[in-house]
Amino acid sequence: MPALLILALLLPVVSSLDLPLATGGVEGQLLYVATDSYDEMFVRDLVEKYPSLAGPVIGIDGLISLSNGLEGTIVVLLDPNWDDALQVLEVLEILREHLYNGGLIVSTLNGAVLLSRLLEDHGVALRVSESSEGFEAALPGYEYEKYKVAVLEGAGVGIVELQGQAPLYRVTIGNGFVVILPFNVVWAYGDLGHEAYLKLFSAILDYAGSLEPSSPAEVAPLASALAVSATVAAGYIALTLSPEEARRPIMVPLRIRTAERNALGHPVRRKILRLLGERGYLYFNELWRELGTSKATLSWHLDVLYRAGLIGYLKYKKYMLYYIATPAALRALAEDLALRDPDVCRILQLLEKGLDASSISGELGLSVETVSSIAALLSSYKPGLCASPER
Numbered sequence: 294m295p296a297l298l299i300l301a302l303l304l305p306v307v308s309s310l311d312l313p314l315a316t317g318g319v320e321g322q323l324l325y326v327a328t329d330s331y332d333e334m335f336v337r338d339l340v341e342k343y344p345s346l347a348g349p350v351i352g353i354d355g356l357i358s359l360s361n362g363l364e365g366t367i368v369v370l371l372d373p374n375w376d377d378a379l380q381v382l383e384v385l386e387i388l389r390e391h392l393y394n395g396g397l398i399v400s401t402l403n404g405a406v407l408l409s410r411l412l413e414d415h416g417v418a419l420r421v422s423e424s425s426e427g428f429e430a431a432l433p434g435y436e437y438e439k440y441k442v443a444v445l446e447g448a449g450v451g452i453v454e455l456q457g458q459a460p461l462y463r464v465t466i467g468n469g470f471v472v473i474l475p476f477n478v479v480w481a482y483g484d485l486g487h488e489a490y491l492k493l494f495s496a497i498l499d500y501a502g503s504l505e506p507s508s509p510a511e512v513a514p515l516a517s518a519l520a521v522s523a524t525v526a527a528g529y530i531a532l533t534l535s536p537e538e539a540r541r542p543i544m545v546p547l548r549i550r551t552a553e554r555n556a557l558g559h560p561v562r563r564k565i566l567r568l569l570g571e572r573g574y575l576y577f578n579e580l581w582r583e584l585g586t587s588k589a590t591l592s593w594h595l596d597v598l599y600r601a602g603l604i605g606y607l608k609y610k611k612y613m614l615y616y617i618a619t620p621a622a623l624r625a626l627a628e629d630l631a632l633r634d635p636d637v638c639r640i641l642q643l644l645e646k647g648l649d650a651s652s653i654s655g656e657l658g659l660s661v662e663t664v665s666s667i668a669a670l671l672s673s674y675k676p677g678l679c680a681s682p683e684r
Contacts, residue, residue, distance in 0.1 A: 322348060322349075322365055322366045322367070323346060323347070323348030323366070323367050323369060323498065324348055324349055324351065324359075324363070324366040324367065324368050324369065325348055325349070325350040325351070325369045325371060326350075326351060326352070326353070326355075326356055326368065326369065326370050326371060326373060327350050327351070327352060327371055328352060328353060328371075328372070328373050328374050328375055329372070329374055331372060331479055331480060331482075331483040332371040332372050332479055333350065334483060335371060335372075335478075335479045335482055335483065335491075335494075336350055336371065338482075338491060339491050339494060339495065342488070342491050342495075343491070343495045346495060346498055348369075353373070353375060353380060353384065356368075356384060356387065357380070357383055357384065357387065363387070363391045363394075363396060364394065364396075366391075366396065366397075367396075367397045367398070367399060367498070367501055367502065368388065368391060368396065368397070368398045368399070369398075369399045369400075369498070370398065370399070370400040370401065370403075370404030370407060370408070371401060371404070371479050372401055372403045372404070372477065372479035372480055373403055373404055373407045374403060381407065381410075384407070385407075385408070385410055385411050386597075388408070388411065389411055389466070389467070389593065389596075390589075390590070390593045391469065392466040392467045392468070392469035392470075392471070393466075393467030393468060393469070393589045393590075393592050393593045393596075394467075394468065394469070394587070394589040394590070395467075395468040395469050395589065396469040397469055397470055397471075397472070397501055397502075397504060398469070398470070398471045398472070399471075399472045399473075399474075399497060399498060399501045400471060400472070400473045400474070401473075401474050401476065401477060401478055401479055402421070402440075402441060402442065402443045402473075402474070402475055402476055402477045403477060403479075403480075404473070405419055405443045405445070405462075405473045405475065406419070406421065406443070408471065411466070412445070412447075412464065412466075412471075414600070415449070415464070415466050416447045416448055416449060417445055417446070417447035417449065417450055417464055418445070418446050418447055419443060419444070419445055420443075420444050420446075421441050421442070421443055421444075422437070422441060422442050422443075422444055423437055423438045423441055423442075424437055424438075424442070425437050425442060426442055426444055428442060428459070428460050428475065429459075429460075430458065430459035430460070430476060430493075431458045431459065431489055431493065432459065432476060432478070432481065432487075432489060432490065432493065433485070433487045433489050434481070434485045434487060435476065435481055436481075440476065440477040440480055440481045441477060442475050442476055443462075443473065443475035443476075444475065445462045445464065445473065445475070449464060449465050450462055450463075450464055451463040451464075451465075453500070455493075455496055455497065455500060458492075458493050458496055459474060459476065459493055460475070461473065461474055461475075461497060461500065462475060463504075467589065467592065467593075468589060470501070470504050472497065472500065472501045472504070474493070474494070474497055478490045478493065478494060557603075559594065559597075561584060561586060561590075561591075561594050562594050562597060562598055564583075564584060565580060565584070565594060565595065565598060565604070565615075566598070566603060566604070566617070568580065568583055569604060569615060569616060569617045569622075570617055573616065573617075573622060573625050573626065573629070574614050574615060574616035574622065574625075574626050574629075575614070575615055575616075576612050576613065576614055576615075577591070577595075577612065577613040577614075577615065578612075580595075580615065595615060602618055603617070603618055604616065604617060604618050605617075605618045605622075605623065607626065607666050607670060608662050608663060608666045609630070609663060609666065609667070610659065610660075610663050614626065623670070626670070627670050630667075630670075636657055636659065636667075637667060639657060640653055640657070640659075640664060640667050640668060643656065643657075644668055650664040650665045650668060653668075
C-alpha cells in the first residue's frame with residue numbers, strides 16, 4: 294500500500310501541524326518525526342521559509358504504525374527524545390528494514406544517538422563530544438559544550454563537505470543511506486532562532502534527495518561471521534574505500550543480539566530455518582526463489598536470524614551461502630565446497646606455503662574477501678578436507 298494512502302488512513306497518529314505535502318525540490322516524500330515542541334517549531338519555520346520541504350509530521354507511534362508504508366520516503370529524525378526502551382528497539386528494526394529496502398534517513402545529533410545501536414551493528418562507532426573536533430560549521434552562536442557534536446568512526450563512514458556550511462556523515466546500511474548532521478541544530482535553533490540553521494537543514498535535505506540508493510539485492514549481515522586478519526582487512530578496505538575513508542579508524546562491530554524467541558516470531562524466518570535444516574546450506578538466490586519475498590526483505594530476515602545466532606553465512610566468490618549455525622553444518626559446508634571446487638583446496642595449499650590472502654587473491658583471480666572467508670572456514674577443518682594439495 295503506498296505510503297501516502299496509509300498516511301491518509303492514520304490521521305489520528307499524524308501531528309496536527311497544517312503542512313502541505315512536498316511538491317518539488319527533494320526527490321521522495323519527506324516524513325518528519327517529531328517528539329516535542331522544539332521539533333514542531335523547527336519544522337513549521339523550515340517549511341514557512343522553504344515550502345518545497347513540506348511533508349507530514351508524525352510522532353513515534355505514527356512511525357511504528359507506518360512501518361510497512363515507508364517506501365519512497367526520506368525519514369527525518371529531527372531531535373528525538375524518548376526513553377521507552379522497547380519502542381526504541383521496535384523503531385530500530387523498522388528503520389533497519391527501511392534502509393535495506395533502499396530508504397533514506399536524515400538525522401541530527403540526537404537522531405544519531407537513537408540510531409547508535411543500528412550504527413554499531415554495522416561497524417560504526419558513535420561518540421558525543423563537547424568540543425568542535427575540528428569541524429567548522431556556519432552555525433552562529435552554537436556552543437559546543439552545551440549542544441555538543443557527534444563523531445562517527447568506522448569503515449563505510451563518509452564525510453561530505455556541504456558547500457562550506459557544515460560537514461555531514463554519510464553511512465551506507467543495506468541498500469540505503471543515513472545522512473547525519475553531527476550538530477544539535479533543532480535545540481540550538483529553539484534557543485537562538487537564527488535562520489542559518491534553517492538554511493543549513495534545507496541544504497542537507499536537498500543533498501539527501503540527490504542520493505540514489507542501490508536497488509534491493511543480496512545484502513549480507515554486515516558484520517562478518519568469519520575472522521579476518523588485520524592485514525587482510527586493511528588491504529581489502531584500501532581497495533574499496535577512498536583514500537580519505539581508508540585512513541579513518543576501523544571499529545570492531547558491536548552487535549545487538551536478537552533474542553531467539555523474537556527471531557522465530559515470523560513465519561518467513563521459521564521457513565528459512567526449516568529449509569536450511571533440510572538442505573544443509575543454500576545460496577541467497579535459492580532462498581529468494583523458495584520464499585517469494587523481495588531480496589531486501591529476505592536480507593532483513595536473514596540478518597535477524599544471524600544476530601540471534603541461529604544461522605551463519607559465507608561469502609563465496611560472487612555468492613552468499615547460508616547455513617544453520619552448528620559445527621556439523623559448518624563441517625558439511627567445508628567438505629562439500631572442497632569436493633565441488635578445486636579452488637578451495639588450492640587456497641589451502643597456498644596458505645600452507647605461507648602466502649597471505651592478498652597474494653592468493655592475485656594468483657587465483659579471486660577477491661580478497663572470498664579468499665579470507667574460505668581461509669577462515671578451512672582453519673577449523675583442514676585435516677582430511679583435501680585428499681591431496683593438487684586435488
